Amino acid sequence: MGFAHLDRYADRPSWLTRRTTPAQRLWIAIAAAFAAGLMPPGAWGALVLLAVLLALGVRAARVPPGALARRVAQALPFFLLPALTLPFTVPGPTALEIGPLAFSGPGLVRAAEIVVRATLAVSAVSVVISVTRAADLLAALDGLPLPRLVRSSLALGYRYVYVLSDEFERTTRALKSRMGHASRGRVWRARAAALAHLFVRAHARGARIHSAMLSRGYRDHFPTLQPARGGSRAWSVAIVCLFAAIWLGGVFEAMA
Amino acid sequence: MAHIPDGFLSAAVSATTLVAAGAVTAYAARRSQKNLDERAAPTLGLATAAVFAAQAVNFPVAAGTSGHLLGGVLVAVLFGPWAGYLVMTAVLIVQALIFADGGLTALGANVLNIAGIGALVGYGIYRALTALAGEGARRRGLAAAAAAYVATVLTGVAAGWELGLSGVAPIRLSVGAMAGVHAVMGLAEGAITGTAVWALTRKRPDLLYQPRAPATGGLNRAVVLAGLGSLAIVVGLLSLVASAAPDSLERAAIDLGFADAATAWEGAPFGNYSTWLPGPAGTAVALVLGIALLFAGAAATFRAIALARGAREERG
Numbered sequence: 106m107g108f109a110h111l112d113r114y115a116d117r118p119s120w121l122t123r124r125t126t127p128a129q130r131l132w133i134a135i136a137a138a139f140a141a142g143l144m145p146p147g148a149w150g151a152l153v154l155l156a157v158l159l160a161l162g163v164r165a166a167r168v169p170p171g172a173l174a175r176r177v178a179q180a181l182p183f184f185l186l187p188a189l190t191l192p193f194t195v196p197g198p199t200a201l202e203i204g205p206l207a208f209s210g211p212g213l214v215r216a217a218e219i220v221v222r223a224t225l226a227v228s229a230v231s232v233v234i235s236v237t238r239a240a241d242l243l244a245a246l247d248g249l250p251l252p253r254l255v256r257s258s259l260a261l262g263y264r265y266v267y268v269l270s271d272e273f274e275r276t277t278r279a280l281k282s283r284m285g286h287a288s289r290g291r292v293w294r295a296r297a298a299a300l301a302h303l304f305v306r307a308h309a310r311g312a313r314i315h316s317a318m319l320s321r322g323y324r325d326h327f328p329t330l331q332p333a334r335g336g337s338r339a340w341s342v343a344i345v346c347l348f349a350a351i352w353l354g355g356v357f358e359a360m361a
Numbered sequence: 362m363a364h365i366p367d368g369f370l371s372a373a374v375s376a377t378t379l380v381a382a383g384a385v386t387a388y389a390a391r392r393s394q395k396n397l398d399e400r401a402a403p404t405l406g407l408a409t410a411a412v413f414a415a416q417a418v419n420f421p422v423a424a425g426t427s428g429h430l431l432g433g434v435l436v437a438v439l440f441g442p443w444a445g446y447l448v449m450t451a452v453l454i455v456q457a458l459i460f461a462d463g464g465l466t467a468l469g470a471n472v473l474n475i476a477g478i479g480a481l482v483g484y485g486i487y488r489a490l491t492a493l494a495g496e497g498a499r500r501r502g503l504a505a506a507a508a509a510y511v512a513t514v515l516t517g518v519a520a521g522w523e524l525g526l527s528g529v530a531p532i533r534l535s536v537g538a539m540a541g542v543h544a545v546m547g548l549a550e551g552a553i554t555g556t557a558v559w560a561l562t563r564k565r566p567d568l569l570y571q572p573r574a575p576a577t578g579g580l581n582r583a584v585v586l587a588g589l590g591s592l593a594i595v596v597g598l599l600s601l602v603a604s605a606a607p608d609s610l611e612r613a614a615i616d617l618g619f620a621d622a623a624t625a626w627e628g629a630p631f632g633n634y635s636t637w638l639p640g641p642a643g644t645a646v647a648l649v650l651g652i653a654l655l656f657a658g659a660a661a662t663f664r665a666i667a668l669a670r671g672a673r674e675e676r677g
Contacts, residue, residue, distance in 0.1 A: 135465055142367035142466035143375055146528075180461030184366035190538070194530045215529070222368030227461045234459060246454075252390030254401055258451040261406020262413065269407070270414040297556030300430070304411050304439055304557075305565050311407035315400050323402075 115238040119167040126336035127241040128248045130233045133344050137162075137229035140348040141222050144355045146215065151355030155225050158347070162229070166236045176231045177224060184223040191216040239263065247327075260327050265310070273303050363431060363513075363546070364456065364471050365520055367464025371527040378523065379469030385477060386450055392443035401444070408440055408448045413455070431516075433479020434487060434509040435554045438501075439561070441570040442484035449476035474519045483512030488572075498562035501569075506555025510547040517543025 115122075125133065141155055163170060195212030202208070234242065243263055247256050276299050284295060370378075394401050412432045432452075437445030450472050456462040463471045490504035521539035525532030561568065 138367055138465040142464055143370075143372040145372070176461070180366075183364065183462060184368060187366075187369070191530060194534050194538070196531070219368045219529070223366050223464065226367035226464060226466070230458065230465065231461065242458075246458075251454075252387055252447070254390045254394060254405055254447050255386065255451050255454070257402040258405040258409045258447060259454065261403060262409030262451060262455070265407055265410040266413045269410045273414045293552070294556055297553055298560040300415055300435075300553070301557040301560035301564065303415055304408075304435075304561065305568060307407040307411035308404070308439075308568055311400075311403045314407065315403040318403060319399075 114166075114168055114172075114235050115241075117167050117236070119236065120165040121162070122166070122236055123335070124337045124340045126245075127237045128245040129336050129338070129341035130237055131242070131245045131249070133341060133348075134230045134233035136345040136348040137233075138226040140352040140355075141225035141229060144222055144352065145359035146218055147359045148355030150358050151351050152218075152221055152225070154351050154354070155348075156221075158351070159225060159228055159232070162232055166232050168232050168235055172235070173228060173231055176235070177228050180227045180231075181224075184227075185220060188216040188219045188223075191219070257327070261314075265314075268310070269303065269307060272306055273299070276302060363475060363516060363520070363543070364453075364463030365467035365474075365523065367466050369464075369524055369527060369529055370467050370470060374523050374527045375466045375469065377469075378467075378473055382450075382469040382472040382477070385481075386447070386472070389443040389446045389450075393441065393447055396441055397444060404440065405444055405448055405451075408436060408444070409451045412436060412448060412452050416452075430553050431475060431479060431513070431550055432554075433475060434483035434505055434512055434550075435557055437480040437484035437570070438487060438505055438554075438558055439568060439570060441572075442481050444570075445480035445484065446476045449480055470520070470523045474516045474523075478516045478519055479512050482515060483508045486511055498559050498566075501562045502555045502559030505558035506551040509554035510551035513547030513550045514540060514543050517541075517546075 121130070137155075137159070141152075144152055144155070163173060192208040192212035193206070195209055195215055197209040197211035199207045200210035200213055237245070243260055246259055249256075277296070280295050280299055284292065287295070393405070397404055415430050415432060433445065433449050436448050439445070440448065453463060453468065453471050453475060457465050457468050457471070487504050487508035490507055491501060494500040494504060517539040518536055520543075521536035522532065524530065524539070525535040529535060530538075
């Protein structure tokens with residue numbers, strides 16, 4: 106686990122970062138993911154259009170294509186493996202036979218569609234995430250229509266995840282150095298106990314943070330020292346509308 | 362596998378689940394704000410961080426593979442069902458945005474499946490079992506393990522329904538395959554959750570979530586009945602689907618490489634679907650009866666252990 110990819114390309118000035126604030130970029134990413142992810146089956150023209158738009162976006166954000174490809178490759182197993190089962194499970198005439206394996210035609214098409222849609226959605230989100238600093242992203246998340254408790258959980262979760270994982274690493278290192286060649290059952294029990302201890306520590310730290318927050322006058326909100334400036338509302342609205350239009354076009358294409 | 366990626370759900374399913382998840386999240390926020398007062402923000406924030414740290418730990422499973430915790434039941438046992446639901450929701454949002462684990466269009470479905478079923482339904486089952494069995498560390502651990510296992514399988518069933526309704530694969534195939542995968546994954550989830558709750562109860566029983574109003578007998582019975590009822594309904598629906606073509610279900614399981622799941626299916630009580638009633642009705646009756654029997658058996662065992670403990674403590 107790591108958040109390192111977050112800040113990688115955040116400080117490069119680019120067309121995209123000059124014209125959009127992190128919050129606007131987040132909405133663009135959501136629009137792109139929805140346009141790609143919810144494209145109805147059979148709308149290949151709209152998918153191609155989205156791919157072209159994404160390629161332009163990669164240039165506009167100045168994200169190295171190789172780095173983007175690596176990010177997408179990390180996410181690939183999550184959707185490639187389930188999609189690979191479709192040629193065998195979707196009923197239909199056999200299109201391809203390799204040895205004992207019979208691929209059904211409709212299943213192959215559906216799997217290909219899903220992989221294309223998922224790849225486009227993941228790359229769109231990755232582009233936006235990789236040009237946005239983590240702290241800015243959290244401030245942007247604060248603008249989403251989520252309950253206050255979820256937003257504060259996200260903010261505090263990010264602030265303390267490194268602290269807790271460091272503590273947890275120390276616990277498990279101590280554990281390993283004392284375990285020797287223990288049986289699998291003992292390793293399991295010790296790790297589960299360490300896990301329980303992690304939550305005990307989280308609880309104690311939460312209580313300390315609470316008093317610290319009170320003493321600093323916390324009022325239901327984490328202020329940011331650098332409010333996002335700049336950006337152009339018109340550009341972001343235009344881009345979001347463009348994604349919506351492409352999706353609608355895809356719906357019509359699928360119906361036709 | 363538990364997280365549905367982008368591109369699998371149809372627009373209708375995505376929109377419906379997003380609206381439903383939004384409604385549950387708003388309600389959960391109100392409930393946990395009331396339960397936790399002003400301590401809510403730091404408690405939930407640190408719990409979110411802890412779940413992230415915990416998911417980085419790999420547990421050795423078998424043959425070089427390892428698994429990590431989903432954590433819904435564990436968080437609910439510690440912080441209460443509604444707070445646990447919010448923590449899991451925050452975790453899922455970060456996973457979808459930053460780790461590309463689960464799609465943004467599937468966020469509603471993933472929240473319902475993992476946070477909703479994991480924390481809310483899982484906690485209900487845990488409460489029902491502890492109400493029957495009592496409060497000892499080992500009994501709490503076993504109850505949490507059973508709850509985590511059942512919740513994981515139900516997560517798979519729900520994901521299967523959503524995929525099936527989206528037209529990815531025939532419903533009986535997707536439900537069977539997802540239930541099969543999660544029936545295996547749930548073993549690890551149950552074992553980790555159970556051991557962690559056991560350790561927590563021994564170390565710091567004061568940290569476990571205590572429902573506000575002390576539970577009365579009537580309430581407990583209601584919780585038990587509700588748990589039993591919802592389980593029977595879900596399994597009944599599942600069996601109706603499965604019974605339409607048990608052969609294709611097994612085929613899917615074998616195609617997907619989950620032959621064990623298929624055998625587990627067959628090994629269930631009333632395994633070969635042969636009962637006195639013909640057709641799907643007979644299968645449904647058989648499966649509901651089977652699950653009810655399992656539940657009653659577990660309940661009776663827990664109760665018996667509790668009674669035996671009590672009697673021994675009285676003597677000693």
